[in-house]
Amino acid sequence: MEGRSPWYLAYRRLRRNRVALAFGGLFVAIVVFCLAAPLWANEVAETTPNATHTTERVEVDGEAREVVNREGKPLGPLWFGAGGKFFLGADGRLGRDEMVRLMYGGRISLFVGIVSTLIATLLATVLGLIAGYYRGWADTVISRVMDVIWAFPVTLLAIALGLSLALGGLDLGPLQLSGNSLWVPILIIAFVYTPYMARPIRGEVLSLREKEFVEAAVSQGAGPLRVMFGELLPNMVSTLIVFFTLGVGQNMLLESTLSFLGVGVQPPNTSWGSMIGDGFELISTAPLLTVIPGTMILLTVLAINVFGDGLRDALDPKSKVRLEAHAGIAEPEGTAV
Amino acid sequence: MRKLHAALAVALLTMVAIGVSSCGGSSGKEGGTLTGSYASFPDYLDPALSYTAEGWTAMYNTYLPLLTYKHADGEEGAEVVPALAESLPEIGNGGKTYELTLRQGLKYSDGTPVKASDFASSVERMFKLNSPGSPFYTGIVGAEEFAAGKADSIAGIETDDKTGEITIDLTSPSGTFTNELAMLFVALLPPGTPAKNLTTEPPPATGPYEIVSSEPGRGWSYERNPQWAKANGDAIPEVPAGHVDKIEISLVRNSATQVNEIERDKTNWMQTIVPADLYNKVKDKYEGTQFRVERPINLYYFFMNTTQPPFDDVKVRQAVNYAVDTAALERIYSGALTAAHQILPEGMPGHEAFNLYPHDMAKAKALFKEANPSDREITVWTDNESPNDEAGAYFDDVLDKLGFDSTLKTLSADVYFTTIGNATTPDVDAGWTNWYQDYPHPNDFFQPLLAGESILPTNNTNVAETDVPELNEKITKLGEEQLGPEQEKEYAALDREYMELAPWVPYGTNTVSTFVDSEIELDEVIFNPTMGQDLTSFQFK
Numbered sequence: 120m121e122g123r124s125p126w127y128l129a130y131r132r133l134r135r136n137r138v139a140l141a142f143g144g145l146f147v148a149i150v151v152f153c154l155a156a157p158l159w160a161n162e163v164a165e166t167t168p169n170a171t172h173t174t175e176r177v178e179v180d181g182e183a184r185e186v187v188n189r190e191g192k193p194l195g196p197l198w199f200g201a202g203g204k205f206f207l208g209a210d211g212r213l214g215r216d217e218m219v220r221l222m223y224g225g226r227i228s229l230f231v232g233i234v235s236t237l238i239a240t241l242l243a244t245v246l247g248l249i250a251g252y253y254r255g256w257a258d259t260v261i262s263r264v265m266d267v268i269w270a271f272p273v274t275l276l277a278i279a280l281g282l283s284l285a286l287g288g289l290d291l292g293p294l295q296l297s298g299n300s301l302w303v304p305i306l307i308i309a310f311v312y313t314p315y316m317a318r319p320i321r322g323e324v325l326s327l328r329e330k331e332f333v334e335a336a337v338s339q340g341a342g343p344l345r346v347m348f349g350e351l352l353p354n355m356v357s358t359l360i361v362f363f364t365l366g367v368g369q370n371m372l373l374e375s376t377l378s379f380l381g382v383g384v385q386p387p388n389t390s391w392g393s394m395i396g397d398g399f400e401l402i403s404t405a406p407l408l409t410v411i412p413g414t415m416i417l418l419t420v421l422a423i424n425v426f427g428d429g430l431r432d433a434l435d436p437k438s439k440v441r442l443e444a445h446a447g448i449a450e451p452e453g454t455a456v
Numbered sequence: 457m458r459k460l461h462a463a464l465a466v467a468l469l470t471m472v473a474i475g476v477s478s479c480g481g482s483s484g485k486e487g488g489t490l491t492g493s494y495a496s497f498p499d500y501l502d503p504a505l506s507y508t509a510e511g512w513t514a515m516y517n518t519y520l521p522l523l524t525y526k527h528a529d530g531e532e533g534a535e536v537v538p539a540l541a542e543s544l545p546e547i548g549n550g551g552k553t554y555e556l557t558l559r560q561g562l563k564y565s566d567g568t569p570v571k572a573s574d575f576a577s578s579v580e581r582m583f584k585l586n587s588p589g590s591p592f593y594t595g596i597v598g599a600e601e602f603a604a605g606k607a608d609s610i611a612g613i614e615t616d617d618k619t620g621e622i623t624i625d626l627t628s629p630s631g632t633f634t635n636e637l638a639m640l641f642v643a644l645l646p647p648g649t650p651a652k653n654l655t656t657e658p659p660p661a662t663g664p665y666e667i668v669s670s671e672p673g674r675g676w677s678y679e680r681n682p683q684w685a686k687a688n689g690d691a692i693p694e695v696p697a698g699h700v701d702k703i704e705i706s707l708v709r710n711s712a713t714q715v716n717e718i719e720r721d722k723t724n725w726m727q728t729i730v731p732a733d734l735y736n737k738v739k740d741k742y743e744g745t746q747f748r749v750e751r752p753i754n755l756y757y758f759f760m761n762t763t764q765p766p767f768d769d770v771k772v773r774q775a776v777n778y779a780v781d782t783a784a785l786e787r788i789y790s791g792a793l794t795a796a797h798q799i800l801p802e803g804m805p806g807h808e809a810f811n812l813y814p815h816d817m818a819k820a821k822a823l824f825k826e827a828n829p830s831d832r833e834i835t836v837w838t839d840n841e842s843p844n845d846e847a848g849a850y851f852d853d854v855l856d857k858l859g860f861d862s863t864l865k866t867l868s869a870d871v872y873f874t875t876i877g878n879a880t881t882p883d884v885d886a887g888w889t890n891w892y893q894d895y896p897h898p899n900d901f902f903q904p905l906l907a908g909e910s911i912l913p914t915n916n917t918n919v920a921e922t923d924v925p926e927l928n929e930k931i932t933k934l935g936e937e938q939l940g941p942e943q944e945k946e947y948a949a950l951d952r953e954y955m956e957l958a959p960w961v962p963y964g965t966n967t968v969s970t971f972v973d974s975e976i977e978l979d980e981v982i983f984n985p986t987m988g989q990d991l992t993s994f995q996f997k
Contacts, residue, residue, distance in 0.1 A: 169849070169852075169853060169856075170853060171784070171849070171850050171853045171854075173781075173783075173784035173787050173788060173850065174781055174783050174784045174787065187787045188787070189786070189787060189791055190735075190736040190787075190790055190791045191732065191736075191787050191788065191789070191790030191791060191843075192736070211846070212732075212787055212788045212789075212790065212843060212846055213788065213846050213849055213850055213853075214787075282868070285868075286867060286868065286871060286875075298865070299863070299864070299865060299866070381840050381866075381868075385864075385865075385866055386845060386849055386864055386866050387849050387852060387853070387864050400731070400732060400733050400842055401732075401733045402733065403712075403733050403734060403737070404733050404737075
């Protein structure tokens, strides 16, 4: 019988999970949609995300229509009525192209979500490995610091940091950021979510370090760094991939909250969260300005979470069995996949 | 016969009385409780400290200064009239001495008699509190020494409690001091009023209403001042007694909820401006019956720092003036803004309409090309309150289109003015700002916003940092003269001279709104251009 690698087996299990694959496909489609922003902006809409068109007119079926009327009401969706210009209408009283901003805003939302999760995963992995492997004072110091951060409600802590950093920027020696830098929300989100990843990673390291393969590596003279990064880390990759995938959705939601409250992505840049904030004021007259970016956030987070769940089931089938056992629907071990 | 004559006389008198009362134009009811809503609590409910339209509206009829603004709309409301003083001041000594006499028999709402010396103690209390209004009164002889703790009293204020005479000596002539005596900062309070913020324990009042409770974060309420009917009302005919017996103000943070409560007749009046997205809907539905557009005197403008490149070049500033389109800004403010192109807004004495820079992007680009500024990387500042943030984003985009590499910086409205007004804040190249009149005198725009001596290291209001010696001299000279037709002409000329230098891009005056429920007589509601809605004018149908 031919031996199969765990990765191949995971791939086979994932391939069988049609729902997860469908949502994975949706996520890829959203990423492609956002990456196509410059193409749409240059070739179709012929504008940029921050260009204002307040007093301009656009020709729709031979009729010149104001982008923003004298009372400040923006143009609704034109679809292809003006050759793709103002496909989703104007974004508000500034008359910016909503579709172009949606695509560029998505790039920022995804970028912030992915990069902040990468940073949080990296930090959490290093801290979890050190705390779990060394234990003792290193574990005590790291765990207590994490506990302190954990003690604050995530959103409130992020808002407080966002408010102060949006005003004064960040000045930590060589790390200097102005208040409207995109890296400000990225670092805030990474900082507040690191403990939520570091804790379970530490737990897994504590469990793995007692395994025979670690003892074998140590007996062969492997040093702590080699054990941590050469033996323990590869055995946690599947866990990290799942954490990362689910973290992206969670971090995108936090970014949206911060930007909606005006302490995340700073204008004139936009993200889906700040687009909801901008559109909220016009919700009674132009509800689509809130509904469209809100739907994009919903779809993206849903897609990434369902795909992340599927990935977790594929990479760690025992976890699914454990979950189902809790729910009282466990199948006999060995027939779960 | 005599009985018949008496009965006829009574009937005639009754008819005359009814006729007189209906001649007043008011057919509404007397009494009742007026309910109102604010979106946020005023900065202070202490007359010596409040420096916001919300606070002044709340205390206009509670704490009276020696002088006040006429209880009228529009230009008529800009007239200074006596309040606690018998008449307007007699100005002598070349404009350096102001003499007034306190009306006789006045009492605070707790029954304490009002004395002339209360004026001195109230001014001193304001200085002790380091009130934002204190700069208006540093021209009184000895005020700066008192503020610095070098004197026990202000030497330039002499009072006589027996005769009620008050004499104020100034260090230099002032043409604006009459207006400054009508500001709430120097409203009279009883002797011994503690020099601390009394927002939660409002001091006794002299006006027709007294504040009987105040809970920051929740609201406050008024009742009729018991001394108004007994003493003050007859003595001060310039201030109306008011129609309602009680006023209850609550905080409703969401202005859309405020609108909803008015529409459902749950609240009689909202002090807050109707929000932009509901503005036109409310205006279309209720204008003339429950809604009215009001025009306080203010100016919204973009400033450019005239001391640093690239805006130290007048051609660059003129190019920016040509590039900004006020029609776009009218749309951004949802039609609530009236375009303006000069320093003095409409309604301000000295205003003569002109527009030196009609929108012309081609001309703007040609001027910009001619100036060819070497430094094109600029930072544009704005606050985060809608639609000012959008105005800032528009300005940022216009500057980019003109050829700058502009970065927009949006700050919380809570810290915006202190940040751009601080000399240590880097890169304050250009940005959004506004100014609401302290009093209807053109000096109130030129002196704090354009005079060189107003450039301060902190709380700087001259954010364009204009410092033109010959124009500074004109501001000082005009500020020392009493305002008359000749001075108004000179202010109009000064307006044009500044706009030729183009330190600002004035773009409009913002309107506010009065929105009342169906139970209130809208036609009776007075909006004073300085103090806002006059609570004595609210009347139930």
